[in-house]
Amino acid sequence: MGLPKHGFVSWLVGVLFLCTLLLCVADIHYYEFFVRESNFTKLCNTTTLLVVNDSYPGPEIRVRRGDTVYVNVHNQGNYAFTIHWHGVRQPRNPWSDGPEYVTQCPIEPGTNFTYEVILSDEIGTLWWHAHSDWTRGSVQGAFVILPAENETYPFPTPDADQTIILQSWYNEDYKQIIDQALATGLAPRQPDAYAINGHLGDTYGCPNGAFWH
Ligand SMILES: *[C@@H]1O[C@H](CO)[C@@H](O)[C@H](O)[C@H]1NC(C)=O
Ligand SMILES: *[C@@H]1O[C@H](CO)[C@@H](O)[C@H](O)[C@H]1NC(C)=O
Numbered sequence: 001m002g003l004p005k006h007g008f009v010s011w012l013v014g015v016l017f018l019c020t021l022l023l024c025v026a027d028i029h030y031y032e033f034f035v036r037e038s039n040f041t042k043l044c045n046t047t048t049l050l051v052v053n054d055s056y057p058g059p060e061i062r063v064r065r066g067d068t069v070y071v072n073v074h075n076q077g078n079y080a081f082t083i084h085w086h087g088v089r090q091p092r093n094p095w096s097d098g099p100e101y102v103t104q105c106p107i108e109p110g111t112n113f114t115y116e117v118i119l120s121d122e123i124g125t126l127w128w129h130a131h132s133d134w135t136r137g138s139v140q141g142a143f144v145i146l147p148a149e150n151e152t153y154p155f156p157t158p159d160a161d162q163t164i165i166l167q168s169w170y171n172e173d174y175k176q177i178i179d180q181a182l183a184t185g186l187a188p189r190q191p192d193a194y195a196i197n198g199h200l201g202d203t204y205g206c207p208n209g210a211f212w213h
């Protein structure tokens with residue numbers, strides 16, 4: 001009889017230990033995403049893009065391992081879309097898609113939907129992006145998951161970190177480019193420029209392309 005009792009105590013200690021490590025320090029975060037068409041002037045050309053909070057790339061989500069994230073997505077644009085939490089497993093949540101892909105109804109223009117993203121053991125820099133087709137080209141951003149409060153990095157603790165997002169830039173309606181590629185079965189044409197965190201750099205020969213734009 002002593003053994004099962006001992007087993008139970010070990011189990012309880014295990015749960016409490018896990019709780020201290022992860023669950024009990026896990027936080028809940030709330031984000032608001034306003035998705036709409038927004039104008040960007042680059043390479044002396046103004047292009048309209050569907051983006052989150054008028055920002056290209058979109059806002060970064062920065063949380064810790066084991067946290068829960070609620071993202072209230074308001075669709076103020078002209079197209080329906082869903083948001084995919086790329087690399088986050090969502091076995092318990094059929095309304096978010098991860099590798100265990102579950103089809104979700106798109107968020108229609110003029111409506112909003114709150115995603116519940118339950119993190120478990122994911123860690124590192126993932127990303128979120130819209131579905132489908134062309135919307136992911138501009139409705140996207142980083143999803144940074146730091147170690148839990150009392151947890152160390154799986155490598156020497158960095159002094160600082162910087163998120164770098166590489167993107168293709170088109171001087172043209174991105175939707176048209178992707179629609180055309182899908183219709184013809186051919187790859188999209190070469191982009192007009194490449195961007196780092198939405199900036200084109202100062203080598204493209206147009207003041208609008210400068211790094212500070
Ligand atoms: C998006 O914009 C709204 C309204 O300006 C703001 O309240 C919200 O915090 C912004 N979201 C993010 C993730 O920056
Ligand atoms: C973007 O630019 C187009 C064309 O100049 C204009 O019709 C539209 O109102 C602008 N949209 C926004 C959100 O400023």
Ligand SMILES: *[C@@H]1O[C@H](CO)[C@@H](O)[C@H](O)[C@H]1NC(C)=O
Pocket residue numbers: 072112113114
């Ligand atoms: C829509 O947004 C409102 C206000 O932010 C919020 O109270 C409501 O719960 C949201 N609805 C859904 C379905 O997420």
Ligand SMILES: *[C@@H]1O[C@H](CO)[C@@H](O)[C@H](O)[C@H]1NC(C)=O
Pocket residue numbers: 043044045171172
């Ligand atoms: C702006 O983009 C359009 C479409 O790609 C192109 O025809 C036009 O030449 C561009 N204008 C400038 C000033 O680069």
Ligand SMILES: CC(=O)N[C@H]1CO[C@H](CO)[C@@H](O)[C@@H]1O
Pocket residue numbers: 020025149150
């Ligand atoms: C959030 C949390 O559990 N913080 C603890 C991390 O560890 C230090 C030292 O052991 C504690 O003082 C904190 O309370």
